Amino acid sequence: MSNPNRCGKIARLPKPIREEINQRLERGATARSLVPWLNDLPEVQALVEVEFDGHLVSEHNLSQWRNGGYQDWLRYQEAVAFAEHLHERAGDMKAMEKDRMPMSEVFSLWMTSRLAVSTREIESLKGDAAWRKQRQFCDDLMKMRRAEQRDEQLQLERERLELQRAKAELQRERREIEHSEKQRPSMKGRSQPEAKSKSARPWQDWSAEEKIAGARRPETHRSPKSPTPSPCIIRPCAPDMEPHERAA
Structure with missing residues (x-):
C-alpha cells in the first residue's frame, strides 16, 4: 500500500x-x-x-x-x-x-474485553484521576450498551419478519386446500342429475351412443330381478261344511 x-x-x-x-x-x-x-x-x-x-x-x-x-x-x-x-x-x-461474524461484532467483543481489563487500572487509581477514568468508563459502557440494544432490536425485527412470512405461507396453503375442496362437490353435483335423468328415461328413448355407454357401465350387466310372487292366501274351512259347500 x-x-x-x-x-x-x-x-x-x-x-x-x-x-x-x-x-x-x-x-x-x-x-x-x-x-x-x-x-x-x-x-x-x-x-x-x-x-x-x-x-x-x-x-x-x-x-x-x-x-x-x-x-x-x-x-x-x-x-x-x-x-x-x-x-x-x-x-x-x-x-x-x-x-465468520461481522467485524462490528468482533470489535464489540474486543472492546468488552478491554473494558474488563481497564477496571483493574481504575481500582488502582485514586483521587481525581480515578473519577475521570470512571466517568470515561461509564460513557464508553453506555455507548456499548446502546449499540447492543440496537442489535437486539434488529434481531427481534428479523424474527418478526420470519414469522410473518411463515404465517403468509400457511394462509396460502389453507386457501389452496379450501379451493380444492370446493371444486370436488360441484363436480359431483353436476354428474348425478345427468345420470338420474338418463336412467329415468325409457330404454327405447335412449340414443345409440347412450345405449353403448350404458351397456359399458357395470350396473347394466346385473341380471334383472325376478318379480316377487304374490303370496297365496289359503282360507280355512269350517269342519261342519259339506264338500260341495267347501268347493263353493
Whole structure:
C-alpha cells in the first residue's frame, strides 16, 4: 500500500514492482543490493527516461522510500494481520458459528474485553484521576450498551419478519386446500342429475351412443330381478261344511 500523494521515483513504479521492493526490504535487503536490480528493469528504465531525464534510481531514493512508502505498507500489513487475528479469536469464542461474524461484532467483543481489563487500572487509581477514568468508563459502557440494544432490536425485527412470512405461507396453503375442496362437490353435483335423468328415461328413448355407454357401465350387466310372487292366501274351512259347500 502506498500513499497516493507520494511522487518519488519508487512511488511512481508499477504496483507489482513496489510490492517486490517492500517484500525484499522486509526480508532485510539493503538499498545497495536493490539499486542494480531496479535499474536493470525495463519498467524502471522507461520511467526514469520519460519523467526524470534518464536519472536512474539511487540509494537515496530507496532510503526515502524506506522511511515513507515502505512504512505505509508495513502499517497496512499490520492492519490486515490484526483483522485476521481478531477473526480467529472471535471464531474461538463462537465456535458454533459456521461463517465468520461481522467485524462490528468482533470489535464489540474486543472492546468488552478491554473494558474488563481497564477496571483493574481504575481500582488502582485514586483521587481525581480515578473519577475521570470512571466517568470515561461509564460513557464508553453506555455507548456499548446502546449499540447492543440496537442489535437486539434488529434481531427481534428479523424474527418478526420470519414469522410473518411463515404465517403468509400457511394462509396460502389453507386457501389452496379450501379451493380444492370446493371444486370436488360441484363436480359431483353436476354428474348425478345427468345420470338420474338418463336412467329415468325409457330404454327405447335412449340414443345409440347412450345405449353403448350404458351397456359399458357395470350396473347394466346385473341380471334383472325376478318379480316377487304374490303370496297365496289359503282360507280355512269350517269342519261342519259339506264338500260341495267347501268347493263353493
